[in-house]
Amino acid sequence: KTRVAILISGRGSNMVSVIEAAKAPDYPAEIALVLSNRPEAAGLKRAAEAGIPAKAIDHTPFANRESFDAALDAALREAGIDLVCLAGFMRIFSAGFVEAWAGRMINIHPSLLPLFRGTHTHKQALAAGVRLHGCTVHYVVPELDAGPIIAQAAVPVLPGDDPESLADRVIVQEHRLYPKALALVAAGHAPLKDGRVDFAAACGAEGSL
Ligand code: GAR
Numbered sequence: 546k547t548r549v550a551i552l553i554s555g556r557g558s559n560m561v562s563v564i565e566a567a568k569a570p571d572y573p574a575e576i577a578l579v580l581s582n583r584p585e586a587a588g589l590k591r592a593a594e595a596g597i598p599a600k601a602i603d604h605t606p607f608a609n610r611e612s613f614d615a616a617l618d619a620a621l622r623e624a625g626i627d628l629v630c631l632a633g634f635m636r637i638f639s640a641g642f643v644e645a646w647a648g649r650m651i652n653i654h655p656s657l658l659p660l661f662r663g664t665h666t667h668k669q670a671l672a673a674g675v676r677l678h679g680c681t682v683h684y685v686v687p688e689l690d691a692g693p694i695i696a697q698a699a700v701p702v703l704p705g706d707d708p709e710s711l712a713d714r715v716i717v718q719e720h721r722l723y724p725k726a727l728a729l730v731a732a733g734h735a736p737l738k739d740g741r742v743d744f745a746a747a748c749g750a751e752g753s754l
Contacts, residue, residue: 547731550578550626552617552634557588558716559632559653559723564595566724574731578624580617582636598624604636614642621646630727631685635664640687648737650685651730653723655715657681657697662690667708667715676702678711680719682726684737693741696726 549567551560560579567576579592584601592599602620607613621629631652643650656666658681660673670678679699686692698718702711729735736743 546572547574548577548625548627549574549630549727549731550580550621550624550628551576551592551630551632553579553581553586553588553592553632554583554635555586555588555633557586557591557632559719560588561591561595562720563630563632563724563727564592564597566728573728574628578621578626580620582613582634588633610637610639611641614639618642618645628727628731629685630723632723637689638685638687643685643687646685648684651682651695651727652685652690652692653719653726654681654683654690655712655719657699658683658690658694665708667711670702670711671706671708678702678715680715680722682722684742693737695730695735695742696722698722 551563553560564576566572567574576597579589579597579599581589581601582604584603586601589599589601602613602616604613607616627649629646629650631650654666656670657677657679660675661669667678677699679697681697682695684692684695698721700714700718734746736746
């Protein structure tokens with residue numbers, strides 16, 4: 546099975562959805578490690594409770610981005626990780642780290658990319674007046690939230706929504722989408738071809754994702 550590390554910074558609800566899905570015997574990935582750049586992240590405790598090796602690598606004592614990323618890279622290699630899943634990991638990587646894990650690192654982002662990159666995506670969506678919003682799983686490239694799209698799920702924007710009500714609707718879809726998208730990637734059914742995901746391979750394997 547593909548050995549996956551999940552990187553978090555906070556509560557880890559997407560991490561939990563992936564850990565749960567990976568319990569199925571036929572799931573093509575095993576969650577071998579959880580890492581957080583924040584020692585106080587609630588998700589670390591949830592991972593440990595689920596029996597997954599979980600540790601913090603606090604970014605604050607590191608002199609620069611490169612040295613923190615080198616520590617992260619060493620921990621991933623030591624654990625024999627094949628694929629990195631970012632799940633609410635709120636730290637930008639150095640280009641060198643992203644290149645080292647190119648095609649082997651995915652992220653979930655709370656918007657329908659390429660709309661609303663960065664933070665406060667629900668606020669951005671409301672300000673733009675869109676009627677559909679959602680989430681995206683994509684490969685990570687050096688440019689923030691700009692990598693090849695693997696899977697998306699949409700939700701309606703409803704009258705009276707505020708960023709919190711919209712976030713509550715999107716996160717339900719995140720929890721559904723991420724385990725499916727990870728399974729596709731882990732099984733080799735969402736390969737990169739000319740800088741995009743090869744949808745012929747993806748759809749053949751998983752139908753309506
Ligand atoms: C999720 O909504 C995820 O999409 C978002 O942070 C939240 C983490 O929640 N990620 C980003 O904004 C990445 N730039 P979780 O810790 O409960 O999974």
